[in-house]
Amino acid sequence: MEFEKVSEYIHELYKNKPFLSQHNYTSGMELQDYTPTVDDEAAAYLRLILKITQPKRILEIGTSVGFSTASMASVAKTYGGHITTIEFDEKVADQAEKNFLKAGLTAYITVKRGDAREILHDLTEPYDLIFQDVDKRLYPVLLNDCIRLLNKGGILLSDDALFPVFDMEEEWGHLVEPIRQYNEIVMKHPQLDSVLLPIGDGIMMSAKL
């Protein structure tokens, strides 16, 4: 089975699905220089997981311009969920907040500005779902705080889990080893039950036991 063929087929199928696409969300933005967001397939998966599990308290680590945040918020608003999202780059956080306002989603999102390491360390209230999408080198560093902050039965979704098998451009190469290490730790972790889903750039889905 060729992964590219699988991806093409899936994208073709999604074409007629009505949803907020990454292209539509980012076109017309003032800011052009930002870290890439999840793709449409991963966003569709995030929306579906929220529809099924209806987590009230959601934490996202790594906002960028807020495409994944807005995708989740478009569902969270239908059942009373709220998303807290963390970003340390002021320029992208400003753009994300403009995007949320334009999409009518501001009421369902709290943007926390600062370093995720410090913010996570200071958080105490538990979450039902955490979406990990920060600097990949921080995934292993932040894992203990993510587990501490998850309710029992809570879901941890970690993006870019398939980096170790992708042909990465040189500028992203340094992100492969932290993900490889993270995937191995997560799979063996006694407090987590995990599967790696080949959706988007790979989503590691874990439940806290």
Ligand SMILES: C[S@@+](CC[C@H](N)C(=O)[O-])C[C@H]1O[C@@H](n2cnc3c(N)ncnc32)[C@H](O)[C@@H]1O
């Ligand atoms: C991959 S992007 C997030 C994409 C977003 N989740 C989406 O799909 O729309 C990762 C973001 O994490 C931010 N980031 C990186 N290291 C951080 C840190 N230590 N604390 C807070 N944010 C950080 C980057 O500035 C970047 O905007």
